[in-house]
Amino acid sequence: MLxxxxxxASGHFGRYGGSFASETLTHALTELREAYARYQNxxxxxxxxxxxxxxxxxxxxxxxxAARMSREMGGAxxxxxxxxxxxxxxxxxNNVIGQAMLARRMGKPRVIAETGAGQHGVATATIxxxxxxxxxxxxxxxxxxxxxxxVYRMKLLGATVVPVESGSRTLKDALNEAMRDxxxxxxxxxxxxxxxxxxxxxxxxxRDFQSVIGTECLAQMPGMLAEQxxxxxxxxxxxxxxxxxxxxxxxxxxxxxxxNTRLIGVEAAGEGLDSGKHSAxxxxxxxxxxxxxxxxxxxxxxxxxTETHSISAGLDYPGVGPEHAWLQEIGRAEYVGITDxxxxxxxxxxxxxxxxxxxxxxxxxxxxxxQLAKTLRTDxxxxxxxxxRGDKDIGxxxxxxxxxxxxxxxxxxxxxxxxxxx
Numbered sequence: 001m002l003x004x005x006x007x008x009a010s011g012h013f014g015r016y017g018g019s020f021a022s023e024t025l026t027h028a029l030t031e032l033r034e035a036y037a038r039y040q041n042x043x044x045x046x047x048x049x050x051x052x053x054x055x056x057x058x059x060x061x062x063x064x065x066a067a068r069m070s071r072e073m074g075g076a077x078x079x080x081x082x083x084x085x086x087x088x089x090x091x092x093x094n095n096v097i098g099q100a101m102l103a104r105r106m107g108k109p110r111v112i113a114e115t116g117a118g119q120h121g122v123a124t125a126t127i128x129x130x131x132x133x134x135x136x137x138x139x140x141x142x143x144x145x146x147x148x149x150x151v152y153r154m155k156l157l158g159a160t161v162v163p164v165e166s167g168s169r170t171l172k173d174a175l176n177e178a179m180r181d182x183x184x185x186x187x188x189x190x191x192x193x194x195x196x197x198x199x200x201x202x203x204x205x206x207r208d209f210q211s212v213i214g215t216e217c218l219a220q221m222p223g224m225l226a227e228q229x230x231x232x233x234x235x236x237x238x239x240x241x242x243x244x245x246x247x248x249x250x251x252x253x254x255x256x257x258x259x260n261t262r263l264i265g266v267e268a269a270g271e272g273l274d275s276g277k278h279s280a281x282x283x284x285x286x287x288x289x290x291x292x293x294x295x296x297x298x299x300x301x302x303x304x305x306t307e308t309h310s311i312s313a314g315l316d317y318p319g320v321g322p323e324h325a326w327l328q329e330i331g332r333a334e335y336v337g338i339t340d341x342x343x344x345x346x347x348x349x350x351x352x353x354x355x356x357x358x359x360x361x362x363x364x365x366x367x368x369x370x371q372l373a374k375t376l377r378t379d380x381x382x383x384x385x386x387x388x389r390g391d392k393d394i395g396x397x398x399x400x401x402x403x404x405x406x407x408x409x410x411x412x413x414x415x416x417x418x419x420x421x422x
Contacts, residue, residue: 004256004332006323011200011293014329016322019199021292025179028186033201035106040208045101052097053212056130057087059094060216063224063383068353069370076236076376077228078369080386081217081251084358088126090119090388091213091247096192098209100127103190110134110189114178116143116171116243117314117361118150119388120194125159135159138177140170143313150392168307171243171317175291195244196321199292203321210250214238217383218254230379237262237372240385241364242335243279243315245324247387256332264372265324266364268310269337277309281320282328282335295322311340311400312360312393338364346370347390347397359388360396 006013021029039045053059062085066078083091103111111133115121121137128135137154141163144151154161167173175193182191196203196210222233238255240248242265252263270278278284285296288303298306298318310316327333338346343360346367350358358366362385369384376382390397 006326007200007204011204013203013323013326016287016295016325017200017203017293019292020289020294021199022183024183025186025199028182029199031106032102035102036201036205039102039105040205049098049101053094057093057097058085059212060220061085061213063217063220065224065228066354069350070373072353073370073373075373075378076380076382077230077378078373079221079224079235079381079383080356081213081383083213083247083385083387084356084362084389088119088123089391090123090359091210091250091385092120092123092194093126094212094250095194095206095209095246096120096123096127099190099192099205100131100133103133103192104131106190108188108190110136110185111192112136112138112178112181112189113192113194114138114171114174115194116140116174116316117312117359117388118143118147118154118392119314119359121159121161122150122153122157124192124194125154125157128159129157136162136181138162138164138174138181140168140174141165142169143171143174143316146396147313147392148395170308170313172305172308179291195246196249196323197244197291197293197295197319203293203323206246207249207253207323210246211253213247213250213385214252214254217251221383225381228381230381232381234258234261235381235383236260236376237264238383238385239264239266239365239369239372241266241315241361241387242282242320242324243268243317243361244319245321247385249321249323251383251385252327252333256327263327263333264368265333265335266368267335267337268312268315268343268364269339270309270311272339273337278337279308279310279315279317280337281318282324283337285318285320287325290319293322295319296325311343311396312364314359314361315364336368338367342367344397344400347393356386357390358386359390360393362387363390
């Protein structure tokens, strides 16, 4: 068993993490650290948190054996942790509930958030509606276009969505604007960060709230493996996509002590790791400071943040959570890249073989699991965190695939339900 106690008291994971923030935010961060330290092990807080997860989110989410996919890959058995079945359609709601509970206890009536794929924004808008909190969500203008269904969902839930036109008009820029808002409104505003990045205590706090994913898997997988006559307690590999990295840390963290289980994070290789058009911070980045913490970031020789690219808005970010940088450095986790094309192919494959429409973010993890499975034996296993569902990505996928929404030739001569014969 690996002894793993991170971060230290100042929020450092080895040489990563910490808190690099303006003086105007020092008080707010101190206040947040003290509040989280007070409540993170408080029985009443935890009781309410787990009650909300059970009755509002619908946890525990199931683990599903992708039998047909496993058979067709011809190797390891592939299991999916179905975070896509959570209320709001992704893992994001786990963390948002915890932070919103803190906001209420701290007397902060206004909540702000940033979002890329829109799932964190939807989750934040959802819980603000439930708790009666004002909600403002910052979203890059490019992401507003490619995630329009989620933008409308946020507005339906009562949130104000602010398109960000600066920079690359994606997640990085939305986070910048949210930080500026927080600086200007620290007295009454709580900033719900959606990933395991930002100044301490955010990387630790988000990880802790998301660790419910891996904790459930530790209880669920022994039975699932036994059903497939696999003589093991834990999977041979746990795989998750990594942008900022919250869904990955959520499933990785409880498995860190179990050294026989490989932890594999899948970054967005975009058009290729050597193309310059990707979001692979851990594989092509270097150490630096971004959004209040020291981690691996994509930067040029002058330390300027470089533009990123991914088919998936949620992975389109030039940094990564500091704990991921640390896990890579100590060799406990490994990080690989999947291209846009590979992710899109995996998206279609999962739809057609298992009847599950995954988020494009999660499709990166599925794609690598398909590749890895072929190299393993049939009595070995892979657990994939299916972090979200793909409803939000249907328009993007249709545009990229050049697909007509109607199979008109196949309708000729057949009755259309609800109408006359075509």
